[in-house]
Amino acid sequence: MDVVDPSTGTRIETYEEHTEGDVTEALDRATETFDDWRTRSVRDREQLLATAGEVLRDNKREYAETMTREMGKPITQAIAEVEKCAWVCDHYAEYASTYLDSDPHPSPPGSTVETEYEPLGPVLAVMPWNFPFWQVFRFAAPYLTAGNVGLLKHASNVPGCALAIEDVFREAGYPEGVFQSLLIPSDLVDDIIADDRVRGATLTGSGPAGRAVAATAGEHLKKTVLELGGSDPFIVLDDADIGSAAETGAWARNLNGGQSCIAAKRFIVHTDVYDDFLDAFVDEIDSFVVGDPMDEKTDIGPQARQDLMEELHEQVAESVDAGATVVTGGEPIDREGVFYPPTILTDIPEGCPVDSDETFGPVATVYEVADEDEAVSKANDTNFGLGASIWTENRDRGKRIASRIDAGCVYVNQLVKSDPRAPFGGVKDSGYGRELSEAGIKEFVNRKTVWVE
Missing domain, CATH: 3.40.605.10 (Aldehyde Dehydrogenase; Chain A, domain 1)
Structure with a gap:
């Protein structure tokens, strides 16, 4: 080996x-x-x-x-x-x-x-x-x-x-x-x-x-x-704390170079806060330092293998060809090593690779939805069911929506994580x-x- x-x-x-x-x-x-x-x-x-x-x-x-x-x-x-x-x-x-x-x-x-x-x-x-x-x-x-x-x-x-x-x-x-x-x-x-x-x-x-x-x-x-695997939804409702949601969401997508089953992958955002969230989300992601993983200032290192990075980029490229819009990132970084930048895609066509498949790297898709019901419908529109994150200032509302999500674990106002004190797994x-x-x-x-x- x-x-x-x-x-x-x-x-x-x-x-x-x-x-x-x-x-x-x-x-x-x-x-x-x-x-x-x-x-x-x-x-x-x-x-x-x-x-x-x-x-x-x-x-x-x-x-x-x-x-x-x-x-x-x-x-x-x-x-x-x-x-x-x-x-x-x-x-x-x-x-x-x-x-x-x-x-x-x-x-x-x-x-x-x-x-x-x-x-x-x-x-x-x-x-x-x-x-x-x-x-x-x-x-x-x-x-x-x-x-x-x-x-x-x-x-x-x-x-x-x-x-x-x-x-x-x-x-x-x-x-x-x-x-x-x-x-x-x-x-x-x-x-x-x-x-x-x-x-x-x-x-x-x-x-x-x-x-x-x-x-x-x-x-x-x-x-x-x-x-x-997972294709975890990250739901941002109209009463969410946008700053906190954007900050946590950016890290939830890019922790470990985005190479996590429970990473936030599909950001489902209420139309009333969509523009504000996207702006804050882009700012957070653009602030990450990509570089030498041995440097303690680095936030995002290389992808684990060349073939994995190539597969990720192929998903992005096919989705862009289908109509998705690149907000930031979207191309391998021209440097030594297997580096891919934090990437945000919007205007996601239904059924394209980043919509229907798991993306195992720093690629976030952002969707705009009209209301709570559409958010839940989009969150559940996947073959996966590992985790989900819901953002709202109303904890009772968050708990009620959590009961409607098809996933093994749902976190309200927190990123999805595994914790020794709580059962972990998917459906x-x-x-x-x-x-x-x-x-x-x-x-x-x-x-x-x-x-x-």
């Missing part, structure tokens, strides 16, 4: 892929380790997770620089990502025991009925490059603490991150085999899921990848959780299942009913 620094286009590292024999050994190790790991008390597992959080904090600059070199995330955002991983470790170190406590149920006199939560076994995680630490810890912190063991198939452009995460758990004192990174191509994933030693799979990624994992897992009756083509909070730790467990007479 060759690692190419997207800010320069230079190959900076090469890693040897694991062989099929290595995978077999890893599966054997995971199975053997699980037999002991599942018997450890939750409190023991919580203490190890707390130590993993400490390891992350102690080495956050090193891990952040690995992210930045491999996929171009600006260094300040990379440091924040490591800190967020430590936070999710803290959360489950504190709350896992509570989440996993047995639940009592009504029962006849003289009997007790409870649901116990027991781990399933080895779980395969297929994870993306865009948040190369957070996506992994979002699954690992709860699933390992519930008593499962993890196998990570990370994206092929972030192998250094994959191995660094494995080192975090090793340094924290986890037994060998509780968490293993597999540097393998995607064509080995189906065989791993089909293997009897693997009891479940979770994937964060594209729709086609999710369908492939779900199909194989379904054939073998394996549990899956899928967090797929429709954005996947199924939930991560984080109590819901997340209970995805890969046996909810065993125990009736004692």
Whole structure:
């Protein structure tokens, strides 16, 4: 696996892929380790997770620089990502025991009925490059603490991150085999899921990848959780605080170079405030610094790979040819590296690529709508259903509209984000299942009913 620094286009590292024999050994190790790991008390597992959080904090600059070199995330955002991983470790170190406590149920006199939560076994995680630490810890912190063991198939452009995460758990004192990174191509994933030693799979990624994992897992009756793409609406109503909406919206679209499933992508603005919002939105976006991701003043670094930037620009170009108007940006930046500028498009023709497909980069589409009902209709006019953001000074109005939005999570006067304290996941083509909070730790467990007479 060759690692190419997207800010320069230079190959900076090469890693040897694991062989099929290595995978077999890893599966054997995971199975053997699980037999002991599942018997450890939750409190023991919580203490190890707390130590993993400490390891992350102690080495956050090193891990952040690995992210930045491999996929171009600006260094300040990379440091924040490591800190967020430590936070999710803290959360489950504190709350896992509570989440996993047995639940009592009504029962006849003289009997007790409870649901116990027991781990399933080895779980395969297929994870993306865009948040190369957070996506992994979002699954690992709860699933390992519930008593499962993890196998990570990370994206092929972030192998250094994959191995660094494995080192975090090793340094924290986890037994060998509780968490293993597999540097393998995607064509080995189906065989791993089909293997009897693997009891479940979770994937964060594209729709086609999710369908492939779900199909194989379904054939073998394996549990899956899928967090797929998104085309999140950002609704600005006539009573919104325009300054706050524009400032937050600009960041919600361009954080991580716009390479986020939950980025705000379709800005749906009430006609009464459309011009004011667009002006403020353009000002905010034009203020961002695009440049060297190792420079702490940089807001937006390179796109992660050349082919991804080319695909994004093709979506923009086809949409402009169909009639969309470029307000700012719209062309790759003529400099070393894979850089694309923050871009705003208006007058979006229905069905063009930026209207109907997910755009995975710093490209915002802005729509003008006449009223609240049209805003909701446009927000729901997508195959995706991951997140949504609504902006209004009337909190009751925001909550009422939130109930009409087809999405796994809706935020009022806030950007869409994942938080250890709240369940996270999507509907429709954005996947199924939930991560984080109590819901997340209970995805890969046996909810065993125990009736004692």
